[in-house]
Amino acid sequence: MKTLKFITAANCVLVVATPMIAHAQESTVKIGFAGPLTGQNANLGKDVERGARMAVDDLNANPPVIGGKKFKVVLNVEDDGGDPRQATQVAQRLVDAGVKGVVGHFNSGATIPASKIYFDNHIPEISQSSTNPKYTQQGFDTAFRLVANDGQLGSVLGKYAVQKLNAKTVAVIDDRTAYGQGIADEFLKSAEASGAKLVGRQYTTDKATDFRGVLTAVKGENPDVVFYGGMDAQGGPMLKQMQQLGMQSKFMGGDGICTGGLPSLAGSALQGRQVICAEAGGITQEYTAGMEDFKKRFKAKYGEDVVIYAPYAYDAVMILVDAMKHAGSSEPAKYLPYLQKTHYKGVIGETRFDSKGDLQNATLTLYTFNDGKRESLGVQH
Template identity: 60%
Template sequence: MQFKTKMIPLAGAIAFVFAGAASAQEQVVKIGHVGPISGAIAHLGKDNENGARMAIDELNAKGVTLGGKKVKFELLAEDDGADPKQATSAAQKLVDAHVNGVIGHLNSGTTIPASKIYHDAGIPQISPSATNPKYTQQGFKTAFRVVANDGQLGGTLGRYAADQMKAKKVAVIDDRTAYGQGVAEEFVKGAKAKGVQVVAQQYTNDKATDFNAILTAIKAKNPDVVFFGGMDAVAGPMLRQMKALGINAKFMGGDGICTENLVNLAGDAIGEPGKIVCAEAGGVEEAQKKSMDDFRAAYKKKFGIDVQLYAPYVYDAVMVMADSMKKADSADPAKYLPQLAKANYKGVTGTIAFDAKGDMKNGTLTLYTYKGGKREQIAVVK
């Protein structure tokens, strides 16, 4: 009995040595993801996080080797609550955790302040949804985005209001966030360039629920279109109050309002097709439609819910980052960053390639309206 008792720890020690040798052959690559998992737009933040998780799970299932060692990708998910201060804290936490790259943030107002922290640490960052042009105008070589920016998005909506909706007078509301203000300013530029009169400019915030004062002021101006720069959580109640006040103007907005959930938030104020027109900063042309449909089906099977908005772009952002690591044969940010800058990756959402600033080359936009309680595509434009 004594002989056997001595052998057990010895066997355990041998097993430990082999386990240590095996784990030495595997390296962990940490990918950070940040979005609002709490607050009014938590449904969008969770959608983004799900997109990242889907990509990480697929990479691990397929198996990736870097520098002769098998890689295990690990997702470090943080919540920024769509708040700039919380965003910088989350960014610092990821830097301290020595992540190899970051996907996020969701909002422009959180992405921009966080981007300096990642830049100073030399960590590549890809935002799947921040559209304010300032993000990539800071001269940070670590900053990229996989969607078109507000200059393209707001300007396109402004021109569409004039050319297709035949608007002569528009009223503009924004929520004073970096995103809301940016997309509204670009809408105004696009509309004015087409001779449209901006009869009112009003402001709210991203937590507001009562818009009666600003909507009453707008009603007196009798606009053809009301444009809102902000998110769906505010747009829904705003649409309900417009209906209650008898404002019959059409309603436009950027990607922040352009979600499946807007139907639930706005209720019967959603109106007939063409009443609401919004644009998503991205979109697939006919050749890419099958891969996007396949992604949406796989997402629903995995999570039991539909894609809200940007999950496919988050998925592609993770995949293009991983592909750059493969090309560099390293997860060291300094080594794979040059590969990321010259990426030419065919993703679910189309070909991902960046210009010198980190913006998408040939970024597409998708215009939508709502019909029968569902978002319906109008057109894909560039």
């Protein structure tokens, strides 16, 4: 504190105590977050935003020390609507706001164009959920991801269709997004390599609600498996319409449909139909207890269950700050080398990045649905 003296009209000295400027200015570090907080995938976007906010709250409960100073972590949140054009605008706003790192974006179609802006401004970005291989194949040393990519997901799902579901014929539908088309292509490549025959390839959009046209075309081929490359917002209604059309095919998809929200979106259409999906991540036995604790804390904090990628967003924030602490600086140029060689053990397990920014030893988890609940079929590497 310091004091200021004022002489009043009555020649009395008035002493006023004021805070020292050094104490008034708290050191902060801004981390950006971007995802679809509105639109059809808002449930998924809000899930990861909550995971990121939970990490920030946990950090600020015991402020991190970076370069010998305590810092308050501030989360700058932006809604990209899952739209590529909006994502680039959001990315520029985060850059202009002075963020030192970014968690997001959610879907590959938004992440890939935004990543160029972060790279041009030397700001590290960790996507907790983008799976299109192109994201980390652009040569950007600022791009990282915490999940398996579509090549790994599609390969496992394609083999599973043939080897475990005995599929001889498959039909493929995708939503024409970078994510949906990418994972559908990888599934088809793997399924055909394993011996299955493609009997139909159809397309829709990530805004569609009526799939009867494409499903009627597929129904005529009577495939053993229908694979959908897209999100649960379309996957659920698609399952309902398959039921209405009397289709008997098994249904498969990637992490976009592999959510705790699919049962409510599909309703009774999940009854009696085998549905297999894969989540681009997986918790090994060593980290099961930590994940369960996270889910309990998340439910207590927000009153809702984890949808899918909140724990990954949580770890993404922690990994950025951990690299800053090791570097002794929140400046990207100084902490980026530490981020590239990170070895962090968090909620989702052990994180190490390869030279492209992909996760080393990435895991994925296969799931099915029974009695309205998602059930694990096991973690795979």
